[in-house]
Amino acid sequence: MSIKDALAKIVGKENVSDTVEDLQLYAKDLSLLPSGMADAVVWPGSSEEVGKVVAYCNENNIPVVPVSSRTHLYGSSIPKQGGVVVDMKRMNKILEIDKANRLARFEAGVTWGQYCAALKEQGMRTIMPLLPRPDRSVLSDTLDRAVPTNIVYDYGEPTQSMEVTWADGSIFRMGSASVNGFPDSKSRGANPSGPGLDFYRFMQGSQGTMGIVNWMSAKIEHQTKIDKIYFAPVTDLEYANNFLHRILPRRIGQECLLLNNVDLAAIIADKAEDFDELAAKLPPWTLILTISGVMRRPEEKIAYEEKFLTEVLRGEFTDMPLSDKLPGFPGLGRKLMPMLRSPWPADVKYWKDRLRGGVQDIFYITRPGKAKEQVAIMDAIAAKNGYPIADIGKYIQPIEHNRAAQVEFSLFYNPEDEQEKAMVAKINREAAAALMNAGAFFSRPYGEIADMVYDKAASYTMTLKRVKKVFDPNNIMNPGNLCF
Known part of the structure; x- marks a missing residue:
């Protein structure tokens, strides 16, 4: 029996393909890494189907390449040794939005565009990296430890729990999802540590080499009541860092980032033709800082942060021109503030792609x-x-x-x-x-950089391979990535 026929018995013949046209969609991505063809692609619709597909591949020593985003960036989803691509895009349900415990549970195929829109309807928001592609998987980027623009410690680790399919096809729940009765248990999934020994760290940054995550629960937050955004032209990065080291450890600010003129021009340009003029007018670097008032006493929170900033700027950092306006760019704050909490618009070419392609x-x-x-x-x-x-x-x-x-x-x-x-x-x-x-x-190495990283960490690499042998003894999960 062919691979396609065997997989069709699990997911239905309409949800598996081995045509060249379909396989070419997964053969390359936006990276510089060489292409590679899979033998088949399957689109499962449930955790049970994922488990059966992976179990079949494990029994027959067929490599498994998990994917969930619509756009792939760094080469980790390119089949290095053939095998079966498991595309999770049909599993795109937001299973739960728990406002009381400020968490959401969603499947692997849920995209940033879909997720943010659903949260907004409920008066909630997520903490996200800078302008993610709208068709990227929220789960995939979260597992990859994509760094958020919000600098608050509490938001840096959004993962609460997850359900994983191991390489033998067994389904395993991590974090507080492993409590009996989840999701109706008393903890409601709000405790990421779970009832005992946990394995969720093995999945973070693993690029699909340890297993397939079917769904995840992650922290969310209420929409803010008041927002203010500040800008500062920067020519000396050391001075800017000293300023940030003075204010950020005092828990001043929410989003905070530094962009050079190239990146900022690409982001704020209404069309690609505007880029050159904007890049020429912008300062070498721009510091962007937001302060926000959330549910409780928002006015007071804004007031004490503004007071602290004023004192620091007047008394210690007199050469830091922090203001609610960037000179020469009227209205930039109104434009950029909502962008910092949204994915890139789906109907506009992505800002990194429209400069050179x-x-x-x-x-x-x-x-x-x-x-x-x-x-x-x-x-x-x-x-x-x-x-x-x-x-x-x-x-x-x-x-x-x-x-x-x-x-x-x-x-x-x-x-x-x-x-x-x-x-x-x-x-x-x-x-x-x-x-x-x-x-x-x-910390998130891909392609040739991964080889450099693991060559410099021999004992760590050896330990990782021992762990891999426990969870994936046949090395079927996305072989050819990291040190596997």
């Missing part, structure tokens, strides 16, 4: 004080390879009140120009190696 992102975690040095390293490597420094997108995202920061560089390129792609790939390799030596921690 393709983009290679380099992102990592670092100490905030090292960001200035690492930006200089990136500039030097780009210039050495002939990439214009003025065309690099740069984004610094403080994490947990500026305890750490994510730094992201975006190299825009023409995907039809092979020479340009080769140059960007070379810069990606060289920059990753140099930045790693300068204190960059690649």
Whole structure:
């Protein structure tokens, strides 16, 4: 019996395919990694179907490649060794929005556009990364530890519980979902630690190599009552970091980020033709900071944050021109405030795609004080390879009140120009190696960068492989990624 026929018995013949046209949809993504063809693709509609599909593949040593987003970015969903693509897009139900406990439970196929719209109807919101693609899976990006723009410690870890299909097809619940009677148990899923030993950390950042997550519950928050947004032109990253280190640990602010002129111009441009003019007018960097009042005493919360900011700016950081307006850009606050809490509009070409058509992102975690040095390293490597420094997108995202920061560089390129792609790939390799030596921690490594990371951590890699052997002894789950 063929793979297709066997899978059709599980999910129905209309939900499995081995046509070249369908398989080519999964053979490549927006990354620079080489393409690879699967043997079949299946679209399960329930956890039970996922379990049966994975069990069949495990019994027959067939690789399994889980996907849930509509747009794939970094190469982890490209089949490296053939096998079966398990596309979770049919499992796109929001199972629960619990306003009292501020959590939502949703399946793997739920997208940012769908999720944010549903929460808004209930007067709720989610904490999200910067302008996610509307067709990306919320579950996938959350598992990947995508860094949110909100710097509040409490929101940095949104995962509460999840249901996983292991490589043998068994279904396992983690966190408070493992309590008897869930979701009607007294805890209502609000305690992420669960009743005992938990395994949910194994799934975070695993890129589908440990199992398939069927659904997840995650923290949500009430819509804010009052919002204010501030901007500051920045020319000295060290001075800006000192300012943030003064205010953010005091729990001042909600969203806080630094964008260079390239990234900010790409975001606020109404059309691609406006980009060059905007990039020329914007300062080298722009600090964006929001303060918000939520459910309880919002006016008082706003008042004490404004008072603290005023005192710090007048008494300690007199050269930090923080204001509710960015000079030369009237109305920017009204435009940008809702954007920071929404996915990118589905009917507008994504901001990173409309500059050149393709983009290679380099992102990592670092100490905030090292960001200035690492930006200089990136500039030097780009210039050495002939990439214009003025065309690099740069984004610094403080994490947990500026305890750490994510730094992201975006190299825009023409995907039809092979020479340009080769140059960007070379810069990606060289920059990753140099930045790693300068204190960059690649906590979400993909492709060639993953090889560099695991080569430098032999004992950790050995331990990961031992854990993998326990949960996936036949190595069927997304082989060829991370160190597997």
